[in-house]
Amino acid sequence: KAGVTQTPRYLIKTRGQQVTLSCSPISGHRSVSWYQQTPGQGLQFLFEYFSETQRNKGNFPGRFSGRQFSNSRSEMNVSTLELGDSALYLCASSFGAAYGYTFGSGTRLTVV
Amino acid sequence: GQQLNQSPQSMFIQEGEDVSMNCTSSSIFNTWLWYKQDPGEGPVLLIALYKAGELTSNGRLTAQFGITRKDSFLNISASIPSDVGIYFCAGLAGANSKLTFGKGITLSVRP
Numbered sequence: 001k002a003g004v005t006q007t008p009r010y011l012i013k014t015r016g017q018q019v020t021l022s023c024s025p026i027s028g029h030r031s032v033s034w035y036q037q038t039p040g041q042g043l044q045f046l047f048e049y050f051s052e053t054q055r056n057k058g059n060f061p062g063r064f065s066g067r068q069f070s071n072s073r074s075e076m077n078v079s080t081l082e083l084g085d086s087a088l089y090l091c092a093s094s095f096g097a098a099y100g101y102t103f104g105s106g107t108r109l110t111v112v
Numbered sequence: 113g114q115q116l117n118q119s120p121q122s123m124f125i126q127e128g129e130d131v132s133m134n135c136t137s138s139s140i141f142n143t144w145l146w147y148k149q150d151p152g153e154g155p156v157l158l159i160a161l162y163k164a165g166e167l168t169s170n171g172r173l174t175a176q177f178g179i180t181r182k183d184s185f186l187n188i189s190a191s192i193p194s195d196v197g198i199y200f201c202a203g204l205a206g207a208n209s210k211l212t213f214g215k216g217i218t219l220s221v222r223p
Contacts, residue, residue: 004154033210033211035213041215042200042213042214042215042216043155043200043213043216045210045211045212045213048210050208055208056208056209056210058210090154090155092154092211096207097143097204097206097207097208097209097211098143098162098207100145100157100160101145101157101202101211102157103147103154103155103156104154105152105153105154106153106154
């Protein structure tokens with residue numbers, strides 16, 4: 001079966017711009033979580049959506065937002081990009097916590 | 113907030129050796145997960161643990177859920193070059209809680 005698909009794989013943006021990343025979960029998975037990964041900070045939790053509702057939120061500024069659609073696909077948006085937003089953004093989907101989380105390959109965002 | 117501690121940051125072993133990594137927390141977790149990440153890819157689930165004291169194997173990998181529910185360890189036996197990567201532990205406090213990750217251990221295997 002198809003895994004978690006994240007698009008695009010690579011993205012270069014200029015400081016001040018905004019960006020939207022997409023995640024298509026495994027079919028049947030209703031939970032989608034987003035993480036930011038940087039060399040110094042590891043995997044930092046951004047937010048989790050379940051059935052179109054934000055269920056958990058990490059400690060990121062309001063410039064980071066997300067949403068989930070009725071087909072469980074999710075998008076995250078970062079407005080007013082800063083250089084420090086350069087990172088690998090990972091999405092993970094799950095059928096339920098007891099079944100573990102499956103990650104996509106990530107979107108590598110570079111802000112210049 | 114909840115934090116998972118993994119150390120050291122890097123480990124270097126010889127091919128064929130066994131290696132053990134542990135993960136500790138000041139909080140209780142009800143589920144422990146171990147992931148491996150290869151360069152340029154997302155983490156891949158290796159082993160999931162759901163009960164205190166549980167010992168689970170997946171090929172050359174063995175992981176245990178600590179009795180106190182505040183720690184877990186992962187053992188890799190007879191290491192091979194493809195074991196190279198970053199190993200993360202992750203914990204879930206409850207069914208609807210967020211997944212918390214450790215900072216990972218980078219494993220290098222010398223041939």
